[in-house]
Amino acid sequence: MGLKRFGYLEGRNLLVEFRWAADVSELREFAEQLSRLNVDIIIAPASTQVEPALQATKTIPIVFAQHADPVGIGHVASLARPGGNVTGVSMVLTEMSAKGLEILAEAIPGPPRVGVMWNSTTPTHVRVVSALEETAARKSITLVGAPIRTADDFVRAFDLMVSEKVNSVLVPSSPVTNTRRRALAELGIKYQLPTMFANRANVEAGGLMSYGPNFNDMYRYVAFYIDKILKGAKPGDLPVEQASKYEFVLNIATARAIRIELPSILVARADEVIE
Structure with missing residues (x-):
């Protein structure tokens, strides 16, 4: 996800807890597991994963990478001021x-x-x-x-x-x-x-x-949010970035x-x- 350029190396100053869902029915339990672990950030790539993550926690920061319409379905208040505990990169x-x-x-x-x-x-x-x-x-x-x-x-x-x-x-x-x-x-x-x-x-x-x-570019930008949040920024104050090139x-x-x-x-x- 591009975290290396911000100085994060897994096993040294970064621990990643992966959860791979074979079916959408597993997402809620996985989100609850991560919430119980009290991780610093939950990466929920798209609306499919953001929804159960939000149901699991209203305090742990949630960052998305390719959300289709975060304002339209109510996951953020606005692109400029997301509010709450969710932000990330969106495509329309x-x-x-x-x-x-x-x-x-x-x-x-x-x-x-x-x-x-x-x-x-x-x-x-x-x-x-x-x-x-x-x-x-x-x-x-x-x-x-x-x-x-x-x-x-x-x-x-x-x-x-x-x-x-x-x-x-x-x-x-x-x-x-x-x-x-x-x-x-x-x-x-x-x-x-x-x-x-x-x-x-x-x-x-x-x-x-x-x-x-370009989905790869969108995922790489997630590292920017992770770095900002780990340094103390609130996700609700970080504007949602929109893909600009199609x-x-x-x-x-x-x-x-x-x-x-x-x-x-x-x-x-x-x-x-x-x-």
């Missing part, structure tokens, strides 16, 4: 997903009929779906919702979308879709469907397109694999093209 997933939908529609020959594979366990996804519906209404795009909870739901979601005759798939960012990116890429290729993600790592794994911030990434090899020819003007706009 509602607007970002809407822009991704527009880009995806440009890539599809014929009237766009887009499957949205959203995660019902991700607190911000209800707002994301609402933003997508507004954009779809303005752009004459048909949406087909395919909610998931875990990676076990991926195949069922794709089967549903195929049965509804979608001609592309948009996957808003969530912990499970960010970590199980190879499985999602393979399903997109298997079903010959163009896919749009928020994380470039999904495209590196074989997804077709992504539009979103990248549009294409995978041409995947385009060939699903037999789609991307418009040349779209390829020219890409920040990076993976061959």
Whole structure:
């Protein structure tokens, strides 16, 4: 996370207590465990983890790395003055997903009929779906919702979308879709469907397109918050940083694999093209 540049070395002046959840149902217990340990800071990457962390403690500082909408769902009072015990780095997933939908529609020959594979366990996804519906209404795009909870739901979601005759798939960012990116890429290729993600790592794994911030940069910035808090700053006084740069990434090899020819003007706009 970049802590070394601030002088922190694990085993010397830093102890990290890791908790890896195989399922979202484990998050509340893990958050309570860390609270009972009275750790100095809890790193809760996204809204999915921030929610149980906040339920576990209102005093231990909580830092997020890629929160989609911390103000919209009430995890902070404002970006400038978060208040409470939570702060971190945010991306505007509602607007970002809407822009991704527009880009995806440009890539599809014929009237766009887009499957949205959203995660019902991700607190911000209800707002994301609402933003997508507004954009779809303005752009004459048909949406087909395919909610998931875990990676076990991926195949069922794709089967549903195929049965509804979608001609592309948009996957808003969530912990499970960010970590199980190879499985999602393979399903997109298997079903010959163009896919749009928020994380470039999904495209590196074989997804077709992504539009979103650089997640590695966002995680590195978390070290700044950790350093400030350990030196006495209150999380509620540290403004939430927003990702300022968004990248549009294409995978041409995947385009060939699903037999789609991307418009040349779209390829020219890409920040990076993976061959």
